[in-house]
Amino acid sequence: MPQFVQSVANQQTPPPYHFPGVRVHAFIIDMPMDAVQSYCDTYFNLGDAKQRGFVYRPLAVSPFAVLMVIEYPMMINSNRAQLGYDEIPFADRGYSSQNEVFLAFPVLRHGLTLRNLFMDAAVEWAMPFIAVNNSTSAFSGREILGLEKLWAEIDLGTGIYPNGFSARVAIPAWSSLNPNVQQQMLPVVMIDTGTPLPSVGRASDLTSPWTTLQSPAALKTFEFLSGAMDGLCTFSNGIIPSPMHLVALKQFRDAEDPHRAIYQALVGARTRYYDVSELQLYNEQDVTIMLNSGGSFGEIARLFARGAAGPLVATDPSQGDQPLNLIAKAAFTFRANLDFDEMRTLHTFPVDGGGAVPEDLTTPGDLLSPWLVPWQGFFGVGTSGGSQT
Amino acid sequence: MTQFIESISTHQLLPPYQSINSQVNGFLFDIGADAIAAYCDRFLNLGDPLERGFIYKPLYAAPFGLLTLTQYPSMCSLDRLVPKSFGVSAGEWDHLQQNEFFCAVPVYRYRLTPANIMFDPVIRWIQPFIVVDNATSAFSGREILGLDMLYGHIDVGDGAKPGGMSVNVSVPAWETFRPDCPQKMAPFIEVQMGPPLENDGSPDSQAAMESLSLNTGGVIAQLQAAIPALGSIAHGVFPEAMDLVILKQFRAAGDPYTAIYQALVGARCRYSEVSELKLYDASTVSVQFMGGDMVDEIIRTFLNLAPSWPGTMDLQPLLTPKMAFSAPPPPPPPTLANIRMAFSFKATIDFDGIRTLHTFRDGAPVNV
Numbered sequence: 001m002p003q004f005v006q007s008v009a010n011q012q013t014p015p016p017y018h019f020p021g022v023r024v025h026a027f028i029i030d031m032p033m034d035a036v037q038s039y040c041d042t043y044f045n046l047g048d049a050k051q052r053g054f055v056y057r058p059l060a061v062s063p064f065a066v067l068m069v070i071e072y073p074m075m076i077n078s079n080r081a082q083l084g085y086d087e088i089p090f091a092d093r094g095y096s097s098q099n100e101v102f103l104a105f106p107v108l109r110h111g112l113t114l115r116n117l118f119m120d121a122a123v124e125w126a127m128p129f130i131a132v133n134n135s136t137s138a139f140s141g142r143e144i145l146g147l148e149k150l151w152a153e154i155d156l157g158t159g160i161y162p163n164g165f166s167a168r169v170a171i172p173a174w175s176s177l178n179p180n181v182q183q184q185m186l187p188v189v190m191i192d193t194g195t196p197l198p199s200v201g202r203a204s205d206l207t208s209p210w211t212t213l214q215s216p217a218a219l220k221t222f223e224f225l226s227g228a229m230d231g232l233c234t235f236s237n238g239i240i241p242s243p244m245h246l247v248a249l250k251q252f253r254d255a256e257d258p259h260r261a262i263y264q265a266l267v268g269a270r271t272r273y274y275d276v277s278e279l280q281l282y283n284e285q286d287v288t289i290m291l292n293s294g295g296s297f298g299e300i301a302r303l304f305a306r307g308a309a310g311p312l313v314a315t316d317p318s319q320g321d322q323p324l325n326l327i328a329k330a331a332f333t334f335r336a337n338l339d340f341d342e343m344r345t346l347h348t349f350p351v352d353g354g355g356a357v358p359e360d361l362t363t364p365g366d367l368l369s370p371w372l373v374p375w376q377g378f379f380g381v382g383t384s385g386g387s388q389t
Numbered sequence: 390m391t392q393f394i395e396s397i398s399t400h401q402l403l404p405p406y407q408s409i410n411s412q413v414n415g416f417l418f419d420i421g422a423d424a425i426a427a428y429c430d431r432f433l434n435l436g437d438p439l440e441r442g443f444i445y446k447p448l449y450a451a452p453f454g455l456l457t458l459t460q461y462p463s464m465c466s467l468d469r470l471v472p473k474s475f476g477v478s479a480g481e482w483d484h485l486q487q488n489e490f491f492c493a494v495p496v497y498r499y500r501l502t503p504a505n506i507m508f509d510p511v512i513r514w515i516q517p518f519i520v521v522d523n524a525t526s527a528f529s530g531r532e533i534l535g536l537d538m539l540y541g542h543i544d545v546g547d548g549a550k551p552g553g554m555s556v557n558v559s560v561p562a563w564e565t566f567r568p569d570c571p572q573k574m575a576p577f578i579e580v581q582m583g584p585p586l587e588n589d590g591s592p593d594s595q596a597a598m599e600s601l602s603l604n605t606g607g608v609i610a611q612l613q614a615a616i617p618a619l620g621s622i623a624h625g626v627f628p629e630a631m632d633l634v635i636l637k638q639f640r641a642a643g644d645p646y647t648a649i650y651q652a653l654v655g656a657r658c659r660y661s662e663v664s665e666l667k668l669y670d671a672s673t674v675s676v677q678f679m680g681g682d683m684v685d686e687i688i689r690t691f692l693n694l695a696p697s698w699p700g701t702m703d704l705q706p707l708l709t710p711k712m713a714f715s716a717p718p719p720p721p722p723p724t725l726a727n728i729r730m731a732f733s734f735k736a737t738i739d740f741d742g743i744r745t746l747h748t749f750r751d752g753a754p755v756n757v
Contacts, residue, residue, distance in 0.1 A: 143532065
């Protein structure tokens, strides 16, 4: 593959990253299987199944999604590679900070043949919505990893209750599908919590303060996440998925015909939480999550709305800007260190015409299940060749 | 044809674009031909020249660049398929507002014979840096066209002198390259300009216009000799159509120092319905590139402007990371651009004619 021509003005910082002392606020909402399957089919299960060799499906044991708000006081680029051109390595340039909001849900990937059914099996997390308030992070996430990070104004605070939490997220958007409407900053997500538990008991005694752990959905989630964890601090009781393997569709448009792709691949990365501390639960009944569903937010709302109580409202732009109320099944906050690393191309989809240089000409795809990685090379265990397309 | 999988999260404005009533302020400034030659070699003349079959070179006879502020009150996409996908029939779609500040420099593209002889020169424009204050625009420019658009703040206001104007451009930057330096919005460019010249028949205005003609006549002649197709905008120093050449490239996820795609992309920026042309006394215009390691790195790499502080000339100290316990050096002074001519006008801007000129493939270029 050709060498990337490094430019001092391209505002990217290539991974890996180290994020010490992040503050995480997590809200678990329902995410029905059909919504996840639809997302998998649209963004991951592209092309012919036989040629692809694998399939993404919902994870049957966990029909939930996590809406996370993360405060990064310090984002350290740990990439010490020499750039050439007399430029300073990224790790030595300085650090940055940001706030981030995303929705993530787990998906199961497995092979389609007897040979790779288990070898290519993995639980990964899809991120259909992610917004940050740092443009360097947005450009790096979008262009290197394929995460479609939106740039947003993200205001975080304590809300009206002591030690509570509030988030206001606004992105540039169009308030309706009227072709003449002008783009403006519009609120997309609004979150408010009460005081962390044990609280003064705003909710009924029957459900507070242990209502979170009495919720079957929350318990199932916690049990699953406990099982998926690897070396997590026991203080967190298994709430946080660590490591969290991400999967994203990385694609770029053709300049001449922007409805055509010049590159399409599934890209994976790992986020790892450790040194978890200051875990606190919110009473989920004190949590309100409002989502703007008007105009250009319709698509996001349709995805989120599967987790909302009652029927979906206001994805039709003609109905105006009615907010959607998402029901939190569990809510908690903690502090941790976070590493972001192990970026790799899982699978490159073939594209027609003068597209990109396929990575898998020189490097095979990397669909191998994480649990088999230590055994790679034994007994002929390797990648399924799913990316050898 | 491989379909791009659409999503609201792509948040891109699809070309072609149009913007009516756009306000353009242009500043013609001196630029080192060596810096442009280095830019061409680094970003455009990739791979083997004979296999590539072309070469980009500076206009040695007219080593000028254009710093341009453009205010787009309502830029829109003319793509028909996106509104159609929403069941809307519209010729214009996704209107947005933005300010843009860029540097554009004309270069020659020659064809190369197997004997390495250059022929058939055509003018193309490069944009060594471009700053916008709209994220949708930045995502579109970067991911569709390949422009390395910086996202920043661009504040346009009144100038220090009555009737004048000021422009402050800031970008996320590290003032000093050291591991403990926080990234913040840092001043990048500051422009101060006086009021436009007006020929109201008074002796003062007559004298000012004569002075302008005297000072800029040579520049105009140089430019027009080098670029015969220059339009009549701003006395023939601003092109009616700017044919851009852009290196579009994307990093591999597993190895961010290799490219999964690398191509030269062409696009045309056309100015029409030009009105309200105004000229300014260049001596009342100040364009400063503000101090700081990251800003300094950009102007040193792309513009080869006069050094603003010792570190710009001696890179070795910068290559050693400075430790937290050492005191940060004082902020370097700004670097002044030598402005030769300043003007403004209103116009309709069309951005179209986008095409892939040349795809580089593993060192072996492939024309498409």
